[in-house]
Amino acid sequence: MADETSEEKAGPVVKFVRWLDSRLGLSYPLLRPVPQYSINPFYWIGALTVVAFVIQGVTGTILLIWYVPDPTVAYQSTSYVFSSVNYGRFLETVHLYGAYSMILLALMHMMRNYFVSSHKSPRELMWVFGMGMGFLTLGFGFTGYLLPWTVVSVDATNVGLGLLGPPLPPALSNLAQSLLGISGGAATELVRFYDIHILILPAILLLLLFGKMYMFEAHGAAAPAKAIPEAQKRGVSFFPDATLYLLELAALFAVALLVISALFPYTLPAQYSVAASQAATPQPDWYFLWTYQVLKIAAFEGAGLPIALTLITALFAVLFVLPFIDRGGERRIANRPKFVMLGVILIAELTVLSYWGKVTPGQIIPTEQAVLVLGGTALIVAVVFVVVYRVMFARLSGKLSSGAQSTMSFKSAQLWTAAIFTLLLVGGALAISGSITGAAEMASLGITAAGLINLVAYLAAVGLVVLGTVYLIYRLDLANGSIKTRVAALQVGWKDEE
């Protein structure tokens, strides 16, 4: 009776939505409810990566209207979008920064899952699929970079493709070269890259995404390693509640993307020509700078190149099979110091290599210097890590003994977490972008006092964002009530509750 009254009172929009729902089955439990504790931004970084992929799909499809995959007119067709298409520059900028954010989010998703041990049983294959998707995301970056046919994109791609020559075994080299159309000249190569970028990679990525979502539906999100209250375990319907939550996060992500696109509009570099290429120093985009820097180490020049390639391949291989290496049952960050420290060192080394690669374009790095910088980074990070680990335990003990408790409601905490997360995302993107730009300007224009102050300010901002992120994770840890468990572990030795 109540339902009938409600149906009579409903307006046309509500009636239409109900009709649509009954036909499409949106509110049917196609996807199972998610636990309450997963209504937290850190659980949705992977979903945001998919959102970035969708943005790329939409903006990329629109750009296809004007783009011509022919070396003689590829640049002109891209330039036409900038100069003669309504909001064309904006579209290109969003597509570029969308790609950057997709790579960044994929990296964050991988590192988050690594640190919270989401890759462990029974989600090993989800990790492998995710790594495959991450690899394809880098492939998107590599193939898409060439398409505008600018001097920097062609030069950098040629450096990358040069690695597919003699360093590889002949059979593998021939296969890679024919797959990428390198042997057919520039025209074939560009068309092949275009096909791979708009057809092959999206198709494979969607297949892997489907497989990963299928496994996700089977296993669900990994529960926090620590004890969680029963209220946090109850189900939240996937539609509309979890979907709305995802839409909120997606909207905040889109806002960050739009603001960055507005503040830093993309300007198309010069067109590729042999003369322009000879005058320029090839340098890849930021996500490949670390490999670029590794390959510039003197020891890896010439005969040492296969060793560098083997090391880089080995790193990817280890990441792929990580769940089968890191097989211990312990999932708490506090109880996995070795793996956590290795993860932090990896992040630090990649950051240092990328930054170093950006500020030293074309320079060969002496082997001793590389050993000193990379070894020193690892040593410093390890020492700082150990100190922070100890201090964190002591601080947690103090918090518990003083009886400090959060007075904030769970909903407010959620909102604050989402807001701070967004702020950190935007701030981090701006700070990193500013740092790279500042460093590049100093590298090209020379060191000036103003440039140095500018760079230091941006780097300080990066540091603040990193500290903020660590603090946010720390506060989330406090909110989730893991202190008692940790202090108990300190006092009487660790005892796994599971």
Next chain:
Amino acid sequence: MGGKMKSSTLRTFVVGMLALQAAAVALLWLLSAFSIQATAAFAFLLAADVMAFAVVAHVYRTSKDDGTGPEDPATPARA
């Protein structure tokens, strides 16, 4: 924050958001689609619109019931 919003407050809020979106759409027609400054203005307005959508979605999600949505006893939560 977090509690149910009064229906009058909610109505004022939603009307305000819709007014902002209408103003944004009207402004967009006045912009040049080629200048960098106009493109930036377009991006900021679009960002404001998307932010308004996020806020409306949040208010709807947290106001319509206890903030977590209906439970489905037939289907257990994952994990």
